[in-house]
Amino acid sequence: MKTLLNPIIRLHEKTSNFTAQKIGPLVFNFGTDNKPWGLSTAMLKQFPEGSLGKVVGEFLYKNRMEPIAGAESHDLYHVLFDYSTSFKDEIGLQFFLRGNGKKSIASFLTSIGAWVVLPFSYNYLKSSYEKGKNCIDISQLNLRELLYKDFESVKQELFSKVSSTQLKSHVE
Numbered sequence: 001m002k003t004l005l006n007p008i009i010r011l012h013e014k015t016s017n018f019t020a021q022k023i024g025p026l027v028f029n030f031g032t033d034n035k036p037w038g039l040s041t042a043m044l045k046q047f048p049e050g051s052l053g054k055v056v057g058e059f060l061y062k063n064r065m066e067p068i069a070g071a072e073s074h075d076l077y078h079v080l081f082d083y084s085t086s087f088k089d090e091i092g093l094q095f096f097l098r099g100n101g102k103k104s105i106a107s108f109l110t111s112i113g114a115w116v117v118l119p120f121s122y123n124y125l126k127s128s129y130e131k132g133k134n135c136i137d138i139s140q141l142n143l144r145e146l147l148y149k150d151f152e153s154v155k156q157e158l159f160s161k162v163s164s165t166q167l168k169s170h171v172e
Contacts, residue, residue, distance in 0.1 A: 036069035037144055044147075052154050053147035055079050073143045080155055081131070091118060092128040099132025101139060135159055 044057025044067075059079045060067065067075055074093075081096055083089040094110040114125060135158050146154050 034070040034073070037067070037072045039067060039072065041066050047147060050150055050152070051148050052076065052079070052151045055151045056147070076143050076146075077138075079151070080158060081135070088118060088121060088124070091121075092124060095125045095128035096132035096135075099129035100135055101132075101137060 039053075041057055041060040044053050045061060047053030047057060056075050056079050060075060063085050065075075065085070077083070077093055077097070078085065078089075081093065083093040083096070091110055091114045094107050095114070098107050098111055114121070118125065138158070
């Protein structure tokens with residue numbers, strides 16, 4: 001049965017990916033009051049080896065992307081929480097953020113729309129939501145200050161409620 005659905009699912013994902021590429025920038029720029037960091041992919045690639053900034057720069061370079069001004073934290077979320085730029089992972093990331101307490105319009109609408117566009121991904125979306133619940137509250141972190149920190153250390157501390165005091169010293 002699943003084999004018969006595979007071509008339909010692939011077509012559905014390709015159509016959804018195309019739609020997300022057209023709508024995504026509009027969603028990021030709608031109502032944001034975040035100040036742009038003024039960093040390009042090339043600049044991020046110059047960060048020290050092993051730093052969060054360097055990893056983000058490599059991620060953006062590999063995906064042929066530049067940071068979206070005012071939404072740079074979104075790129076950090078991709079690398080910190082292991083989400084690719086595929087349509088399914090973009091939605092998974094939104095579920096992660098909802099689990100972590102984010103209550104934006106974009107996050108809410110994405111969560112509702114996900115059930116329409118990814119009806120077979122319940123377990124994946126639920127696990128993304130739970131993963132967000134198990135992470136420290138990222139809304140209070142000044143992620144730009146973490147760019148020079150060791151990537152693996154930051155990632156580990158995000159899921160260690162006990163040792164998160166070091167990260168919390170970087171609140172906005």
